[in-house]
Amino acid sequence: MVDDCVRVAVPVPLREALDYLPPVVVEWPLQPGMRVRVRVGRRRLIGLVVATGVRSALPRNRLRPIEAVLDAEPLLDDATRELIRFAADYYHYPIGEVAAAALPERLRNGGEAQAAAIVRWRLTPQATPEHAALARAPRQRALVSYLLEQGADAAPLDTQSLTAFGAGVGVLLRELLAKGLVERVRESALAPAPGGELPPALHAEQRAAVDAVWPSAAAPGYATHVLEGVTGSGKTEVYMTLIARALAAGRQTLLLVPEIGLTPQLLARLRRRFAVPLAALHSGLADAPRRDGWLAARSGEADIVVGTRSAVFTPLPRLGLIVVDEEHDASFKQQEGLRYHGRDLAVWRARRQGVPIVLGSATPALETLQHARRGHYARHRLATRAGGARAPLLRILDIRHGKLEAGLSAQLLSAVRERLERNEQVLLFLNRRGFAPVLICHECGWAAQCPRCDAHMTYHAASNRLRCHHCGHETPAPPACPECAAPDPRPIGQGTERVEQALAAQFPDVGILRIDRDTTRRRGALDATLEDAHSGRFPLLLGTQMLTKGHHLPNVTLVGVIDADQGLFSADYRAHERLAQLLVQVAGRAGRAQRPGEVIIQTHQPEHPLLHTLLAGGYRAAADTLLSEREAAAMPPFTWLALLRAEAAQQTAALAFLNAARKVLDGLRRDVVDVLGPVPAPMERRAGRYRAQLLLRSGDRGALHALLARTLPELDALPEARRARWSLDVDPVDL
Ligand code: ADP
Ligand code: ZN
Numbered sequence: 001m002v003d004d005c006v007r008v009a010v011p012v013p014l015r016e017a018l019d020y021l022p023p024v025v026v027e028w029p030l031q032p033g034m035r036v037r038v039r040v041g042r043r044r045l046i047g048l049v050v051a052t053g054v055r056s057a058l059p060r061n062r063l064r065p066i067e068a069v070l071d072a073e074p075l076l077d078d079a080t081r082e083l084i085r086f087a088a089d090y091y092h093y094p095i096g097e098v099a100a101a102a103l104p105e106r107l108r109n110g111g112e113a114q115a116a117a118i119v120r121w122r123l124t125p126q127a128t129p130e131h132a133a134l135a136r137a138p139r140q141r142a143l144v145s146y147l148l149e150q151g152a153d154a155a156p157l158d159t160q161s162l163t164a165f166g167a168g169v170g171v172l173l174r175e176l177l178a179k180g181l182v183e184r185v186r187e188s189a190l191a192p193a194p195g196g197e198l199p200p201a202l203h204a205e206q207r208a209a210v211d212a213v214w215p216s217a218a219a220p221g222y223a224t225h226v227l228e229g230v231t232g233s234g235k236t237e238v239y240m241t242l243i244a245r246a247l248a249a250g251r252q253t254l255l256l257v258p259e260i261g262l263t264p265q266l267l268a269r270l271r272r273r274f275a276v277p278l279a280a281l282h283s284g285l286a287d288a289p290r291r292d293g294w295l296a297a298r299s300g301e302a303d304i305v306v307g308t309r310s311a312v313f314t315p316l317p318r319l320g321l322i323v324v325d326e327e328h329d330a331s332f333k334q335q336e337g338l339r340y341h342g343r344d345l346a347v348w349r350a351r352r353q354g355v356p357i358v359l360g361s362a363t364p365a366l367e368t369l370q371h372a373r374r375g376h377y378a379r380h381r382l383a384t385r386a387g388g389a390r391a392p393l394l395r396i397l398d399i400r401h402g403k404l405e406a407g408l409s410a411q412l413l414s415a416v417r418e419r420l421e422r423n424e425q426v427l428l429f430l431n432r433r434g435f436a437p438v439l440i441c442h443e444c445g446w447a448a449q450c451p452r453c454d455a456h457m458t459y460h461a462a463s464n465r466l467r468c469h470h471c472g473h474e475t476p477a478p479p480a481c482p483e484c485a486a487p488d489p490r491p492i493g494q495g496t497e498r499v500e501q502a503l504a505a506q507f508p509d510v511g512i513l514r515i516d517r518d519t520t521r522r523r524g525a526l527d528a529t530l531e532d533a534h535s536g537r538f539p540l541l542l543g544t545q546m547l548t549k550g551h552h553l554p555n556v557t558l559v560g561v562i563d564a565d566q567g568l569f570s571a572d573y574r575a576h577e578r579l580a581q582l583l584v585q586v587a588g589r590a591g592r593a594q595r596p597g598e599v600i601i602q603t604h605q606p607e608h609p610l611l612h613t614l615l616a617g618g619y620r621a622a623a624d625t626l627l628s629e630r631e632a633a634a635m636p637p638f639t640w641l642a643l644l645r646a647e648a649a650q651q652t653a654a655l656a657f658l659n660a661a662r663k664v665l666d667g668l669r670r671d672v673v674d675v676l677g678p679v680p681a682p683m684e685r686r687a688g689r690y691r692a693q694l695l696l697r698s699g700d701r702g703a704l705h706a707l708l709a710r711t712l713p714e715l716d717a718l719p720e721a722r723r724a725r726w727s728l729d730v731d732p733v734d735l
């Protein structure tokens with residue numbers, strides 16, 4: 001028995017941390033939260049110390065020593081490590097991989113926990129082009145003159161803006177440095193924010209929400225607050241007032257947002273308001289700035305941290321407030337690897353750290369509303385739109401009998417024309433990119449099918465190619481039918497590309513801006529496109545889901561939903577919740593300024609109860625109805641789900657594994673857990689692999705998790721597990 005062991009979470013698919021002997025050379029005391037380099041098998045990996053001084057069940061000769069200690073002090077504090085532990089337990093995922101997911105790439109790989117210093121250059125007071133030391137150095141003299149012109153006597157310049165001077169600037173700078181004519185200034189990675197913008201006077205509902213969350217000068221304790229308000233009702237103002245209170249109390253704020261697309265406007269707004277260090281953490285950043293932002297959060301230097309879901313793992317020594325914006329958004333749930341929900345972990349963390357958390361949305365998730373009904377969450381509503389803007393008018397447009405032009409009805413087109421003639425902006429929404437979702441042969445019925453998926457290929461006209469939106473497979477579009485050789489297979493149905501073409505024919509002199517993943521693929525392209533959308537140069541906006549989120553488009557007075565039927569017919573149990581959220585979110589783009597907006601929803605199902613409830617009673621009424629349906633069907637939030645997924649190259653292997661898993665489950669006492677399946681996945685073959693799933697459901701979350709904890713190690717050991725890749729999805733959002 002060895003009792004001075006170190007337990008290390010290593011990024012390998014083992015459920016538990018591994019034991020090591022302390023390092024041979026001890027430079028500083030080893031503590032939990034430090035990174036170490038260890039050997040696992042033949043590999044050297046970076047792990048995280050989770051405990052020291054532990055007693056190992058293994059004999060000394062079976063233990064290896066830690067090879068190197070990478071940090072002089074813990075990189076992760078207690079709160080962050082507890083969150084990692086919780087996530088590993090709750091999602092039944094290897095702790096080492098959770099710990100790795102919690103770190104930014106550069107640190108996960110063992111990089112030094114130090115921000116890259118940004119070096120700037122400044123002239124010293126004695127530097128003038130006439131200085132004696134420059135008499136025989138014309139290039140250096142020219143550089144000093146240049147630096148003077150650029151204002152480097154007052155504000156330091158970064159190396160980037162100095163490269164404009166020309167080649168060899170680095171050498172010249174070092175020579176000037178040696179002569180004491182320039183100096184180096186190191187500064188923080190956090191860009192200084194101007195701040196100073198004055199907040200508006202809050203309206204009564206905003207004030208009530210703010211006072212409920214943060215009532216006094218002292219920092220409040222844990223509570224979850226749902227802030228329910230349509231887009232434009234002033235939620236962001238509420239967040240900012242709360243941030244101001246947190247700042248006044250010397251506390252950090254963590255603000256989680258669903259997607260990077262949302263951040264530019266929000267960040268700009270925060271910077272205009274607050275002249276404090278702000279770190280942005282999202283996957284659109286390069287590795288180094290991301291690490292630097294993370295380190296600034298961890299050191300307490302950053303007062304405000306804005307990030308996407310993984311930012312929930314950031315250590316924040318002075319945390320005082322968490323805000324989750326658009327909390328209903330599905331992108332808070334990671335769909336691969338550690339399938340965690342950023343919002344749910346944020347709530348757990350808020351409770352653990354005793355700070356208030358605000359969940360903001362125009363369309364709160366049903367599980368959030370159910371928590372509120374049970375009294376776990378406080379609910380605040382912003383019903384009036386800030387600045388007096390009126391809520392848009394929703395209208396259902398029955399398109400069953402009329403003629404459609406690329407999916408657009410005559411009524412919708414004339415409504416668009418009317419707005420354009422009044423110089424107003426119009427937004428059309430279609431959640432399908434490409435030209436057409438199917439390409440078929442009119443003679444023999446052949447349809448372009450993805451060879452690797454149970455799905456049709458989407459036709460893209462601009463590139464004249466077929467693309468599978470599920471696996472990325474791509475081929476040139478065939479000029480003739482591959483089956484019967486008839487020429488010109490026909491595109492059926494419409495995507496944004498086709499609608500754009502039809503609109504261009506209808507409105508030849510109008511600027512049309514299409515916003516989807518095809519037009520915004522390059523890094524930075526989305527920012528530029530959104531700026532275009534705001535600029536007013538494009539009266540006609542057309543886009544997918546991307547357009548529905550949080551973007552302020554105050555000149556839009558008409559929103560057209562080209563096809564509401566997709567969501568009405570989907571088999572997914574959350575489809576109706578999603579559709580209701582989507583329609584309300586899209587509608588939220590319209591009529592933000594003084595002009596009232598209108599939303600036209602095209603459908604073949606004008607009598608659909610969901611649409612009627614939404615029209616008559618808004619999202620609240622729709623959510624109430626959907627909750628009753630969920631209760632009747634014993635689905636979340638009235639029960640808890642866990643989905644076992646398996647995939648394999650052979651059709652039978654995935655199902656064989658799940659059948660074996662089912663046997664294991666059936667062999668255990670499990671009165672309160674239903675096991676449903678296994679069944680093939682809704683799209684059985686994807687990217688050349690066959691997929692199947694087994695659903696576990698229980699009204700008792702504790703019982704479900706206890707069962708999972710008992711079962712999973714047995715599943716690891718099943719012989720069928722070697723022929724299929726499997727994973728567990730706790731609280732799945734897609735079934
Ligand atoms: P949301 O986050 O709910 O979409 P915002 O906070 O962005 O709403 O507010 C929408 C618009 O109304 C913004 O331009 C904001 O500056 C403005 N606004 C918000 N609250 C007020 C207020 N109390 N008085 C005046 N304008 C406000
Ligand atoms: Zn054919």
Ligand code: ZN
Binds near residue numbers: 452469473686
């Ligand atoms: Zn495919």
